[in-house]
Amino acid sequence: xxxxxxxxPGYVLFLIFVLLPVVAxxxxxxxxxxxxxxxxxxxxxxxxxxxxxxxRTAFENTLIYVLLIVPTGLLLALILSxxxxxxxxxxxxxxxxxxxLPSVIGAVVMSIAWIWIYDPxxxxxxxxxxxxxxxxxPVWLGTTTTALPAVALVVLTFTIGQLVIILLAALGxxxxxxxxxxxxxxxxxxxxxTRVTLPFIRPVIAFAAAIQTIQVFQLxxxxxxxxxxxxxxxxxxxxxxxxxxAFQYSNEGVAAAMGVVLLVxxxxxxxxxxxxxxxx
Amino acid sequence: VTLxxxxxxxxxxxxxxxxxxxxxxxxxxxxxxxxxxxxxLNWKQLLDxxxxxxxxxWRWLLNSGIVSCxxxxxxxxxxxxxxxxxxxKQFGGRxxxxxxxxxTMMMPIxxxxxxxxxxxxxxxxxxxxxxxxxxxVVSPLGIVLMRQFLVRLPVDLFDAGKVDGCSEWGQxxxxxxxxxxxxxxxxxxxxxxxxxxxxxxxxxxESSTSMMTLPVxxxxxxxxxxxxxxxxxxxxxGGTFGAVPMVLFFVAFQRYFVKGIVTGAVxx
Numbered sequence: 001x002x003x004x005x006x007x008x009p010g011y012v013l014f015l016i017f018v019l020l021p022v023v024a025x026x027x028x029x030x031x032x033x034x035x036x037x038x039x040x041x042x043x044x045x046x047x048x049x050x051x052x053x054x055x056r057t058a059f060e061n062t063l064i065y066v067l068l069i070v071p072t073g074l075l076l077a078l079i080l081s082x083x084x085x086x087x088x089x090x091x092x093x094x095x096x097x098x099x100x101l102p103s104v105i106g107a108v109v110m111s112i113a114w115i116w117i118y119d120p121x122x123x124x125x126x127x128x129x130x131x132x133x134x135x136x137x138p139v140w141l142g143t144t145t146t147a148l149p150a151v152a153l154v155v156l157t158f159t160i161g162q163l164v165i166i167l168l169a170a171l172g173x174x175x176x177x178x179x180x181x182x183x184x185x186x187x188x189x190x191x192x193x194t195r196v197t198l199p200f201i202r203p204v205i206a207f208a209a210a211i212q213t214i215q216v217f218q219l220x221x222x223x224x225x226x227x228x229x230x231x232x233x234x235x236x237x238x239x240x241x242x243x244x245x246a247f248q249y250s251n252e253g254v255a256a257a258m259g260v261v262l263l264v265x266x267x268x269x270x271x272x273x274x275x276x277x278x279x280x
Numbered sequence: 281v282t283l284x285x286x287x288x289x290x291x292x293x294x295x296x297x298x299x300x301x302x303x304x305x306x307x308x309x310x311x312x313x314x315x316x317x318x319x320x321l322n323w324k325q326l327l328d329x330x331x332x333x334x335x336x337x338w339r340w341l342l343n344s345g346i347v348s349c350x351x352x353x354x355x356x357x358x359x360x361x362x363x364x365x366x367x368x369k370q371f372g373g374r375x376x377x378x379x380x381x382x383x384t385m386m387m388p389i390x391x392x393x394x395x396x397x398x399x400x401x402x403x404x405x406x407x408x409x410x411x412x413x414x415x416x417v418v419s420p421l422g423i424v425l426m427r428q429f430l431v432r433l434p435v436d437l438f439d440a441g442k443v444d445g446c447s448e449w450g451q452x453x454x455x456x457x458x459x460x461x462x463x464x465x466x467x468x469x470x471x472x473x474x475x476x477x478x479x480x481x482x483x484x485x486e487s488s489t490s491m492m493t494l495p496v497x498x499x500x501x502x503x504x505x506x507x508x509x510x511x512x513x514x515x516x517x518g519g520t521f522g523a524v525p526m527v528l529f530f531v532a533f534q535r536y537f538v539k540g541i542v543t544g545a546v547x548x
């Protein structure tokens with residue numbers, strides 16, 4: 001009985017501010033939302049999601065973001081971790097801190113720094129491009145082909161730190177004997193890394209990939225500050241779309257339906273993560 | 281490694297040095313890596329609120345501080361109480377109730393933002409501190425973490441407490457909580473961090489300049505800028521101002537940050 005007493009206050013809050021809104025989101029996704037109760041319109045919001053070009057682009061872009069950011073991030077983080085691992089604890093924790101700093105500061109402030117870096121006239125990136133002999137460097141955020149990679153690069157700068165922290169910790173758990181045995185058998189450093197160490201930390205790599213995927217699913221601050229989803233929807237994402245539908249276009253029903261789809265996407269990523277986890 | 285790390289931190293340096301540049305220095309070619317003639321004008325304008333868009337940085341800092349601190353206080357208490365109940369108490373429906381919490385652990389707030397917004401407006405909490413805070417006070421992840429920690433404490437401790445005449449509350453307050461201090465610290469820090477950076481919710485609920493939290497306020501500087509001429513100096517000063525609290529926070533609690541990220545990954 002005491003159990004309920006400890007549980008009740010928090011659980012009431014949980015019901016009101018988490019569980020009830022989840023149920024409401026699912027309900028709203030089948031309605032047009034006015035004040036509290038909506039008008040039932042069946043699957044129409046979901047039809048909109050798939051027929052509206054802008055919203056479809058948002059989903060496609062989110063997948064592109066994942067495909068662009070997650071593998072690059074993992075590869076970079078792996079290289080960094082392998083290079084950092086043999087160094088002393090103090091050096092390791094210094095670089096860990098430097099790499100993690102951008103994510104502490106947060107997407108909003110980091111994006112503000114990048115507004116200027118990407119400035120097509122006075123930005124330093126344009127200057128570097130000129131120096132490298134590029135005649136007419138593109139307007140980084142204003143050209144459909146460069147805008148999305150530009151946003152992805154910003155995301156990479158503030159998500160790489162946690163990947164390195166996770167992978168470094170995993171490398172610390174690889175038994176020294178394993179590596180020594182490999183060396184005795186005549187394996188070079190590179191072979192030891194790919195044949196012994198990598199398979200050993202594979203579940204952690206999968207975990208890191210899942211975390212970053214879920215993070216990229218939620219990407220929107222960078223877009224909000226740098227591009228507003230443009231040019232011509234080239235950089236928009238699912239969550240940015242939710243923001244637009246809910247707070248700019250007053251299409252709360254469509255926003256709710258997009259939320260439901262996002263929830264399913266996240267659940268799938270989590271499920272995949274658990275599966276990869278269990279394989280070992 | 282050094283190179284990549286430096287590249288990663290470079291935008292930050294760029295922003296800070298930019299906050300000391302005059303409009304003229306911004307247009308200089310080649311860009312001045314160290315401002316030739318550093319000026320304090322940008323900072324003066326920012327701090328005095330003499331900017332194109334209204335700026336109340338101190339007020340924003342205060343707002344962010346209030347919102348994040350209150351959120352942490354309530355959220356940590358809730359996580360402790362609920363985690364304790366799930367870990368140490370037997371009661372009907374425990375499994376189902378816990379599963380529901382687990383299921384929402386990874387859910388982004390954007391999924392439920394529409395009903396939350398409607399709820400907060402219905403309760404007349406729009407543009408208030410309570411409206412900013414209430415939806416964030418329950419952290420499923422915090423509850424789960426506390427439960428995982430408390431479930432590992434040996435039963436003997438609590439039995440001994442009972443023998444010595446400890447009440448239910450006494451067992452929680454005198455035995456479980458002192459032992460759980462490291463877990464509480466981790467949960468509190470993580471909650472503070474996510475409350476501070478919960479950008480979309482803050483943006484949705486705040487309508488007046490004086491209710492803005494720091495990230496929203498700093499972002500609003502960027503928007504004023506994008507319509508007219510861009511005053512990069514003030515914008516970079518604003519960005520730097522927005523970065524300082526979190527950097528200090530990180531430096532103070534770095535140990536816990538790393539531990540928090542790693543426990544999830546390596547222990548599983």
